[in-house]
Amino acid sequence: MNRDSAGLHVLSRQECIDLLASTPIGRIVFTDRALPAVQPVGFCIDGEDIVIHTGVGTKLAAATRDAVVAFEADDFDPQAHTGWSVTAVGRARAVCDPSEIARLSALPLTTWAPGDRGHFITVRTEQVSGRRIRH
Amino acid sequence: MNRDSAGLHVLSRQECIDLLASTPIGRIVFTDRALPAVQPVGFCIDGEDIVIHTGVGTKLAAATRDAVVAFEADDFDPQAHTGWSVTAVGRARAVCDPSEIARLSALPLTTWAPGDRGHFITVRTEQVSGRRIRH
Secondary structure, three states: EEEEEOEEOOOOOOHHHHHHOOOOOEEEEEEEOOOOEEEEEEEEEOOOEEEEEOOOOOOHHOOOOOOOEEEEEEEEOOOOOEEEEEEHHHHEEEOOOOHHHHOOOOOOOOOOOOOOEEEEEEEEEEEEEEEEEEE | OEEOOOOOOEHHHHHHHHHOOOEEEEEEEEEOOOEEEEEEEEEEOOEEEEEEEEEEOOOOHHHHOOEEEEEEEEEEEEOOEEEEEEEEEEEEOOOOOHHHHHHHHHHOOOOOOOOOHHHHHHEEOEEEEEEEEEE
């Protein structure tokens, strides 16, 4: 297994996608009025795309429309000092096709917040990187 | 307690700072070669500033130098569907003063990655927002 300059184990693309698929909550990173912004979201993996469910009129829906965003998920045990993190960077897309919306509606998506969930966003995992920490 | 448009409980500034102080790992959000970037880090709270320990020559050290960054921490229980998230936005600063470095070195900082930890970054919590989810 490869290590990076900080001594962390470098994960393969497939390991990154598998870890993303193993966790229901991640964080989407975007730009909001020229400032860095980050928001936790429920998500799931569809093929190699990240799928997020949000409200139609939300800041997230507006700010991520055709923007390049980052997406991060991690799991860390401070006691054992073990964990992993995966970051993807890619273009976000609002899903508008009714048949695709119907298909995505059947996915096992965790929702972070209550309220309206009428809008799907997908993020292409164009660049993926991940690290694992072993004690 | 206030609720936002999604029905989440809005946390006060003090509640946000107290929650940040309760958790050892967060994520710093910055721009890396014009793309959104996010990295998990160990951190602690010093007054109302976020303190991060990283290596001298890291991408994080370079990319956050005098930049406005976002910082996020959260905790979520998918079973109980309860949790919170806090986001801060503010200017990052490399700590160069030897007496300040000595003082920060005594803080109980968790490190995310092994390796060189010679560089401190502080982030002013200029804007703070937080939400709590109750089932």
